Amino acid sequence: xxxxxxxxxxxxxxxxxxxxxxxxxxxxxxxxxxxxxxxxxxxxxxxxxxxxxxxxxxxxxxxxxxxxxxxxxxxxxxxxxxxxxxxxxxxxxxxxxxxxxxxxxxxxxxxxxxxxxxxxxxxxxxxxxxxxxxxxxxxxxxxxxxxxxxxxxxxxxxxxxxxxxxxxxxxxxxxxxxxxxxxxxxxxxxxxxxxxxxxxxxxxxxxxxxxxxxxxxxxxxxxxxxxxxxxxxxxxxxxxxxxxxxxxxxxxxxxxxxxxxxxxxxxxxxxxxxxxxxxxxxxxxxxxxxxxxxxxxxxxxxxxxxxxxxxxxxxxxxxxxxxxxxxxxxxxxxxxxxxxxxxxxxxxxxxxxxxxxxxxxxxxxxxxxxxxxxxx
Ligand SMILES: C[S@@+](CC[C@H](N)C(=O)[O-])C[C@H]1O[C@@H](n2cnc3c(N)ncnc32)[C@H](O)[C@@H]1O
Numbered sequence: 140x141x142x143x144x145x146x147x148x149x150x151x152x153x154x155x156x157x158x159x160x161x162x163x164x165x166x167x168x169x170x171x172x173x174x175x176x177x178x179x180x181x182x183x184x185x186x187x188x189x190x191x192x193x194x195x196x197x198x199x200x201x202x203x204x205x206x207x208x209x210x211x212x213x214x215x216x217x218x219x220x221x222x223x224x225x226x227x228x229x230x231x232x233x234x235x236x237x238x239x240x241x242x243x244x245x246x247x248x249x250x251x252x253x254x255x256x257x258x259x260x261x262x263x264x265x266x267x268x269x270x271x272x273x274x275x276x277x278x279x280x281x282x283x284x285x286x287x288x289x290x291x292x293x294x295x296x297x298x299x300x301x302x303x304x305x306x307x308x309x310x311x312x313x314x315x316x317x318x319x320x321x322x323x324x325x326x327x328x329x330x331x332x333x334x335x336x337x338x339x340x341x342x343x344x345x346x347x348x349x350x351x352x353x354x355x356x357x358x359x360x361x362x363x364x365x366x367x368x369x370x371x372x373x374x375x376x377x378x379x380x381x382x383x384x385x386x387x388x389x390x391x392x393x394x395x396x397x398x399x400x401x402x403x404x405x406x407x408x409x410x411x412x413x414x415x416x417x418x419x420x421x422x423x424x425x426x427x428x429x430x431x432x433x434x435x436x437x438x439x440x441x442x443x444x445x446x447x448x449x450x451x452x453x454x455x456x457x458x459x460x461x462x463x464x465x466x467x468x469x470x471x472x473x474x475x476x477x478x479x480x481x482x483x484x485x486x487x488x489x490x491x492x493x494x495x496x497x498x499x500x501x502x503x504x505x506x507x508x509x510x511x512x513x514x515x
Contacts, residue, residue, distance in 0.1 A: 149181030199223030215240030281315030382410025
């Protein structure tokens with residue numbers, strides 16, 4: 140059972156959970172920027188049939204509070220979609236319409252509520268598209284914790300939507316309000332392409348994708364470690380990002396199936412593009428799923444799971460998502476299957492993996508990272 144916490148809002152008391160679900164949750168499903176936004180809205184008269192576009196509501200707290208209105212959630216996160224549904228349902232409220240970040244919202248919205256994303260590439264991508272959707276500048280309300288609003292964020296507003304001013308802080312959060320009506324600018328292609336001649340890989344990276352300017356050092360070491368693995372039949376690229384690990388696996392073992400999983404829709408779209416760009420056979424058995432770890436997977440067990448796990452969730456640093464991925468891997472590996480993980484040495488993943496699986500070997504290492512192979 141997910142752990143619930145009480146969020147007292149001007150739109151009613153809510154019982155909210157956050158994802159990934161874990162025992163003894165220490166984080167809340169909302170922050171002070173959500174509270175500020177809701178109190179600001181409540182001080183205005185809102186018509187009952189108002190249409191809200193809510194962007195980056197990471198755990199569904201805004202969508203649940205405002206569910207009496209006509210809400211659409213736009214986000215680059217399966218967690219955001221799942222949480223909004225769960226929290227609305229749990230509070231007997233109507234779930235929002237959901238638009239993944241790969242699609243662009245259309246139509247007229249009375250209010251746009253914009254929780255600022257951590258990724259600068261996602262900020263630019265979203266602001267450029269939102270510029271065409273703003274009706275009145277005062278109906279666009281940005282919000283973030285004050286420490287996450289710097290000169291570059293303010294400049295991005297000026298460059299891609301309209302000059303904007305942060306409000307005074309309330310509980311260390313600020314709102315951001317537009318100072319004039321947006322002038323829509325040309326929308327840039329959000330794809331960045333990098334080539335890795337040493338691995339014969341071309342990688343297209345959409346906005347918000349991990350390490351989109353260059354190959355991550357940990358991913359590089361994991362690619363190296365893959366040369367030591369036995370030939371699998373069913374491979375999972377868990378937390379796939381641009382899909383480089385799964386693409387490399389599909390090329391190395393052409394008869395194996397490869398399933399790509401990530402929370403980010405833009406990452407899944409990048410992986411899809413990279414399967415095509417790297418000449419994987421058109422009849423190869425390849426699948427893609429946006430999910431919170433493997434929480435909705437009930438298919439065949441895997442022989443090999445490749446994973447470079449995230450070490451933060453938005454601005455919260457920690458290994459809690461990695462731990463959920465390891466537990467999900469135990470559930471979805473065949474009895475002789477192996478989990479191959481790369482991580483920073485200091486994170487001590489080998490201790491957790493040994494406890495969960497019984498065996499954990501180091502198969503590759505450098506001064507900063509280790510590649511671990513866990514098996515029963
Ligand atoms: C360190 S990156 C690794 C990306 C890629 N495999 C690589 O090696 O470059 C971690 C990835 O985990 C994804 N992620 C974060 N939380 C997740 C979750 N709860 N479920 C699935 N994927 C998640 C992020 O979107 C990101 O793409």
